[in-house]
Amino acid sequence: MKKFYLYLVLIGLTTSFISAQNKQVKSGEYLSMKWKKVATKMPSEWYGSDEAKLVAENILIYQKNAGGWTKNKNFHREISESKKEEIIRDKSKVGATFDNGSTITELRFLAKVHSNTNDDLYKQAFEKGLDYIFISQYENGGWPQFFPLKGGYSTHITYNDNAMVNIMEFLKEIISGNKEFASLQISTDRKVKAKKAFDHGVQCILNTQIIVDGKRTIWCAQHDEFSLAPAGARSYELASFSGSESVGVVLLLMSIDNPSEDIFASVDGAVQWFENNKIEGIKIERVINEEGKKDRIVVEDKNAPPLWGRFCDLETSKPFFCSRDGIKRNSLAEISHNRRNGYGWYTNKPEEVLKKYPEWLAKNKLARN
Numbered sequence: 001m002k003k004f005y006l007y008l009v010l011i012g013l014t015t016s017f018i019s020a021q022n023k024q025v026k027s028g029e030y031l032s033m034k035w036k037k038v039a040t041k042m043p044s045e046w047y048g049s050d051e052a053k054l055v056a057e058n059i060l061i062y063q064k065n066a067g068g069w070t071k072n073k074n075f076h077r078e079i080s081e082s083k084k085e086e087i088i089r090d091k092s093k094v095g096a097t098f099d100n101g102s103t104i105t106e107l108r109f110l111a112k113v114h115s116n117t118n119d120d121l122y123k124q125a126f127e128k129g130l131d132y133i134f135i136s137q138y139e140n141g142g143w144p145q146f147f148p149l150k151g152g153y154s155t156h157i158t159y160n161d162n163a164m165v166n167i168m169e170f171l172k173e174i175i176s177g178n179k180e181f182a183s184l185q186i187s188t189d190r191k192v193k194a195k196k197a198f199d200h201g202v203q204c205i206l207n208t209q210i211i212v213d214g215k216r217t218i219w220c221a222q223h224d225e226f227s228l229a230p231a232g233a234r235s236y237e238l239a240s241f242s243g244s245e246s247v248g249v250v251l252l253l254m255s256i257d258n259p260s261e262d263i264f265a266s267v268d269g270a271v272q273w274f275e276n277n278k279i280e281g282i283k284i285e286r287v288i289n290e291e292g293k294k295d296r297i298v299v300e301d302k303n304a305p306p307l308w309g310r311f312c313d314l315e316t317s318k319p320f321f322c323s324r325d326g327i328k329r330n331s332l333a334e335i336s337h338n339r340r341n342g343y344g345w346y347t348n349k350p351e352e353v354l355k356k357y358p359e360w361l362a363k364n365k366l367a368r369n
Helices: 002-021 035-040 044-048 050-062 081-089 104-117 120-136 160-176 179-184 188-208 245-254 261-276 337-341 350-363
Strands: 282-288 294-300
Touching: 035 104, 044 050, 044 104, 050 081, 050 104, 050 120, 104 120, 104 160, 104 179, 120 160, 120 179, 120 188, 160 179, 160 188, 160 245, 188 245, 188 261, 245 261, 245 350, 261 350, 294 337
Parallel strands: none
Antiparallel strands: 282 294
16 A cells, blocks of 8 residues: 555656646746746747747847856846847957856857757857857866956956856766757867866866865865965955855865865865864844844854854864955954845855765775775
């Protein structure tokens, strides 16, 4: 009876999944959605629709001469003729970036549309975007936030918001022949370049890992493109151990088949840092303060899951917090209301690494020996 009940449950779940996958998108519904959902999470058949082709036209118009795309744009919304002219005039200006998922998101969209249309224009734009990844990589293996370079902190090797990790995960799929890109028939030459770029990226990750007293730890959100040292960004984003951005870096390393001894050492060091610097017994709550404003506070809770500081001091490893004045403070309560509520200062992301680590270690034990 139990087996029969389980069978019915599985059938129900499968039916629900298929229904969700085949859900029809109403005409014009995509216009009210966020760009990232339109780009990668629509039903597969939608990417062959006339609506998807309209969006693809916008993507072609917005693509910079360098090959990438700018960020935080609603590429799926209608563009006026005057706006199109402005975008075309600005194609040569700096603006292409990997920040906030930019460029990688647009490339994934083009691949989906091409697989449903086989339009060579999308293939050409995809190849130009892929080449943009190659030309924007530093010789040391890292990637800047913007390319062509526009100065300031955006020239640093950027782990912030998973910029470099997103690039490398994308390249990893190109190398492995992911079916998402099958219709594009990516050339052997570009696959070789993708493998070389990925390997250089891994070496950059290993070279930028912060070492303290001979021990590997984690990474900063940015590293200087010349010295590879931890580097700051905005006034409240000081050089630090990054308890948040380092997670994506470690998970990427753990996804590599047949890891080298250097990768083992890198992952081991990061895991140990996460273990040593977890914060237990507190949680973050949203409250209404005395001024009637929404506010974030830290409260004690012995049953709360562990947290980590997003920014941790490079000498003490203790979390710190900043207002826009760039002065380190020891608690969330000490910084401005704006920064306290408009930015994430604690994270639970390292818990994913700690959960996956034992299985990863066991899986790769023979390779290590």
